[in-house]
Amino acid sequence: MAASVRLEQVAKYYAGKRTLHEVSLDIAAGEFLTLVGPSGCGKSTLLRIIAGLTTHESGRVYMGDRDITASPASERPVSMVFQSYALYPHMTVAQNIATPLRMKRLPAPARWPLLGRFWPGSRKLRQQIDQEVSAVAAQVQLQNLLHSRPSQLSGGQRQRVAVARAMVKQPDVFLMDEPLSNLDARLRVHMRSEIAALHQRTGATFIYVTHDQVEAMTLSSRVAVVMDGQIVQVGTPRALYEDPQDIRVARFIGSPEMNILTITANAQHGASLDGEPVQLPVPAGAGVIHLGFRPESVSIADLASRPIPNAIRFSAIFERTEVLGHDALLFCRHPHSNEPLVARAPVADIDRLRARGNWSDRLILQINPAQTFWFDAQGSRIPPAYARCEVLPIHKRVS
Numbered sequence: 001m002a003a004s005v006r007l008e009q010v011a012k013y014y015a016g017k018r019t020l021h022e023v024s025l026d027i028a029a030g031e032f033l034t035l036v037g038p039s040g041c042g043k044s045t046l047l048r049i050i051a052g053l054t055t056h057e058s059g060r061v062y063m064g065d066r067d068i069t070a071s072p073a074s075e076r077p078v079s080m081v082f083q084s085y086a087l088y089p090h091m092t093v094a095q096n097i098a099t100p101l102r103m104k105r106l107p108a109p110a111r112w113p114l115l116g117r118f119w120p121g122s123r124k125l126r127q128q129i130d131q132e133v134s135a136v137a138a139q140v141q142l143q144n145l146l147h148s149r150p151s152q153l154s155g156g157q158r159q160r161v162a163v164a165r166a167m168v169k170q171p172d173v174f175l176m177d178e179p180l181s182n183l184d185a186r187l188r189v190h191m192r193s194e195i196a197a198l199h200q201r202t203g204a205t206f207i208y209v210t211h212d213q214v215e216a217m218t219l220s221s222r223v224a225v226v227m228d229g230q231i232v233q234v235g236t237p238r239a240l241y242e243d244p245q246d247i248r249v250a251r252f253i254g255s256p257e258m259n260i261l262t263i264t265a266n267a268q269h270g271a272s273l274d275g276e277p278v279q280l281p282v283p284a285g286a287g288v289i290h291l292g293f294r295p296e297s298v299s300i301a302d303l304a305s306r307p308i309p310n311a312i313r314f315s316a317i318f319e320r321t322e323v324l325g326h327d328a329l330l331f332c333r334h335p336h337s338n339e340p341l342v343a344r345a346p347v348a349d350i351d352r353l354r355a356r357g358n359w360s361d362r363l364i365l366q367i368n369p370a371q372t373f374w375f376d377a378q379g380s381r382i383p384p385a386y387a388r389c390e391v392l393p394i395h396k397r398v399s
């Protein structure tokens, strides 16, 4: 059975330093929610608080209607998968998977090695546990490795043991802390689908921690972006990509990251980019404004089949390409600000450019103004009405 999870103003301090700032979050029963953010932002701490493995100074944690703030980890209907897998090296795969059931169902003397076997009633309980372990092992294709030790397994197999150990408890909530980060790229993609299938099969609530935004975007029904101990934005992967409310979210979601040009608009000289005047729909005296646009929204003006009305155009100095397959990334630099700019274009377009010769220092890039994001000096998104005002081309051009 799945359970909803509610965090109410959860705050955590380590050595007097605030790690979590009154975090509140509602996760529906059966949802797959991912906590994503850079290293050290507090994701694992939040997950460990939900698991009951870390105490916190203030705020409450609910599972369903139950306030579990004071409940010990063993009484919470959760299973956690750790980044390191945390397998017992001296135990076999079967023993590792059986551990949560043995702890829950067998009295302490019945768990003793050798002597425990003679504890009244323990034989039947052990048989039942063995059956459940075999059933779970079969679900994650570990049935032939039940007698191996963790040191004899590959990274992917160890990860499966950790998942099987979490599954055997049949928890209401799965908590996963970067479970794929120790795997190579190919296995990571494969295990990603297995985790998605596990979520579907169990119908349980999943709370998943990663710093990998691709994992977050592909697995989750909703993503919470955590920065500096705060949840900056929660939404569907698509909403975070298309409608970031904060410059940190805009930069974090999307690969390669969003291009940002910093414009200064003072009352005397109007808008400028690193001292060079530019014509942009920025009110004089607006101060510092960040103009964001995604690499896939940038096109090469010379190759455009149709002009974009009111396109924002600027010159760029080409530096290098990275071929991805059908598309390539064009790494450029704005000539005045030296800010890096990345454009994504079909490889065929780049070949067309190359065929013209001597193109690299006279590249004109353009963006549809409807595909731009505007942020104020503090990094908050400026309302769309502002971005929709008339856009004029940047007049400074490489001839």
Ligand SMILES: Nc1ncnc2c1ncn2[C@@H]1O[C@H](COP(=O)(O)OP(=O)(O)OP(=O)(O)O)[C@@H](O)[C@H]1O
Pocket (backbone or CB within 6 Å): 014, 015, 019, 037, 038, 039, 040, 041, 042, 043, 044, 045, 046, 211
């Ligand atoms: N036991 C601890 N004692 C002191 N400080 C800690 C402890 N655990 C975490 N911290 C600090 O709290 C902050 C958040 O750590 P946390 O592990 O939650 O971050 P994270 O977002 O999961 O990072 P990562 O992706 O690198 O695992 C970090 O600055 C970390 O150094």
